Amino acid sequence: MGTLSVRGLTKKYGDLVAIDHLDFDVADGEFFVILGPSGAGKTTTLKSVAGLLDVEDGQVAVNGVDLTMVEPYHRNMAMAFESYALYPNKTVAENLDSPLKSGRTGHYSHEERRARIDEVTKTLGIDQLLDRLPKELSNGQRQRTALGRVLVRPADVYLLDEPLSHLDAKLRATMRAELKAIAANSNTTTLYVTHDYQEALALADRIAVLRQGVFVQVGTPEEIWRRPVDTFVARVLGQPEMNIVPATIENGQVVALGGALTFAAPSYLDGVTQVRLGLRPSELEVAPQDGTDLVHIRNGEVQLVERLGRDVEMDVLYGHRAGEHLTGEASHDASMAHLIAISDTRHASVEGDSLDLAIERADIHVFAAGEADESTRRLGSAVAPAGGATTSGGRPFAAVAVADEAARPALGTSSVDGPSATATVPPDTTRDAREEEK
DSSP states (O other): OOOEEEEEEEEEETTEEEEEEEEEEEOTTOEEEEEOOTTSSHHHHHHHHHTOSOOSEEEEEETTEEOTTSOGGGSOEEEEOTTOOOOTTSOHHHHHHHHHHTOTTOOOOHHHHHHHHHHHHHHHTOGGGTTOOGGGSOHHHHHHHHHHHHHTSOOSEEEEESTTTTSOHHHHHHHHHHHHHHHHHHTOEEEEEESOHHHHHHHOSEEEEEETTEEEEEEOHHHHHHSOSBHHHHHHSOSSOOEEEEEEEETTEEEEGGGTEEEEOOGGGTTOOEEEEEEOGGGOEESOOOOTTEEEEEEEEEEEEEEETTEEEEEEEESSOTTOOOOGGGGGOTTOEEEEEEEEGGGOOOTTOEEEEEEEGGGOEEEEOOOTTOOOBEEEESSSBTTSOOOOSSSOHHHHHHHHHHHOSSOOOOOOSSOOOOOOOOOOHHHHHHHHHO
């Protein structure tokens, strides 16, 4: 157990800046998640903290002790590599036994080592695989074995590099719960990286959103979900991602979707003429009831319906007359836009249906105006400016996150604006296993 402090951490590959002066602290026992798309610099950050990469600048300290010039072996950190990091000539039991026999965190008798291995393998569901070699395991079993090599021994800090990415959806959900329980029971400081927003929301005490080697926002899961600092962060969290639509402010009214969505402009937008609105698919209500805090979005036409088990995802076009055939320039009219909405099967429509939606006023995010592929800052909500005291008028955060997850049980990398900026190094799993022993 220990605190982790990182200051000014910078890593370059030639002229390419992979991570750029990162500053963050992880409290004793905290589960800190770095979330970002592929190429953002997540693995580079972990390896730099572990001492596996030579950095150009920065300091890494554990429990107030500067470890920047300390070899990886003496940092007392345990790292799970995305590339498994298993000895191919050793069985599962021998791979798990290896960190305990290294002497790095003390000396254990055969019975003590066996007890720790049994506990970890039962938790990870690989206790029946102890005599198998890595080549005899599935990808998911290899990844759980690699994770077990980390969890089997005490460490000041766990460093976990997307340890659930190769698991199927059902097992991934189970392992998220197990990891959360393990972290809570062991009270071990954990630095975890992932591209999966569901993992970040489910596991993290705090989330840091990483883009092109720089932290865009750091906060609790609810803070980042409710108050994303810009459209990039808003789109990272959620699948389907947040709807972002342009809007104008005319005569004290915010108008979007060709007039299908209007509401009174909050006072902090005085003098502003153009903005962008963010509407999460999971927070759009289908077949809404009347309510004083609801903003209605009327006269849409369902373009596409995808049935995803208990939920239905609908692509709804707003800003044109129902039944009107769209061709040529009309299909690119700026006054028209598509919204993605999530419904249960009871309220599902079919292609061609007219559809009204509604959303709680507090759940409408207001961003600065910009181009479709441009990240712009959040100004506030439909009721309060950014940084103001806002409360959700809709479902509580946990319910929204669970509902959003249920809509897409298997999640790939989020589609986010902006190019990636981190060079990649071909994996060498045997080398990674040796490095983790150091």
